[in-house]
Amino acid sequence: MDAEFWLKRWQEGAIGFHMNRVTPLLTKHWPSLGLAAGSRVLVPLCGKSLDMVWLAAQGHQVLGVELSAIAIRQFFQEQELQPAEHDSALGRHYVAGPIEIIGGDIFNLDKTTLATCSGVYDRGALVALPPGMRADYVQHLYGNLAPGYHGMVLTLEYDQSVMEGPPFSVPANEINALFDAHAHVRLLDSMDILEKEPKFAERGLKALESTAWGLEGRR
Secondary structure, three states: OOHHHHHHHHHHOOOOOOOOOOOHHHHHHHHHHOOOOOOEEEEEOOOOOOHHHHHHHOOOEEEEEEOOHHHHHHHHHHOOOOOEEEEEOOEEEEEEOOEEEEEOOHHHOOHHHHOOOOEEEEOOOHHHOOHHHHHHHHHHHHHHOOOOOEEEEEEEEOOOOOOOOOOOOOOHHHHHHHHOOOEEEEEEEEEEOHHHOHHHHOOOOOOOEEEEEEEEEOO
16 A cells, blocks of 8 residues: 555545445445444544444444544544544544544554454455555454454455556455455445446446445454
8 A cells, every 4th residue: 555645645635535425335234243332443544434423323432544634634623523632652543532543554553452343344445455465454454353343344346457446346256365264254235336436437447346245253
């Protein structure tokens, strides 16, 4: 992951990946995961996602991790929240009620912190990583969450020879290979969304599959 690439996107306001609403697949399928209220949910590469607000409204403690201080400050400003701030070895922490965001690199998140998370919601992290980084990411992050964790991963699948990422295509066979050692994986939803994403059609895609995966960590 090229940190400078993402930081520049936020500096330039080139954030087409940000959704100005809660992700429909999240609200549709999250309840089926059975994660208890009060559980801490990790949201890697969270940006200023409104999904964090929704997760907090479900009674969860939310821990976002984001490289861009611009994204973090915009999140709290737009939600009209005044976070308390402090620094640690992990980065700068911003805390307001049930939502905490750490300004830092997800790969620097330590095992102790990851082990406090019994839930995970990954909308934009896995698909932001090139193939060579995904195995290390999954091992570091998912391999150190609380035993028996519950989570959701959203992916895209398309012809990578037609369009370069990010977001990258992550096919079903790769999901199974990446997570088999860490979790039980089940398909929650899959649909072609190309008609709803004309910018991808303009880049030559003939199909664009959006997929939601449910995870239950192995104990």
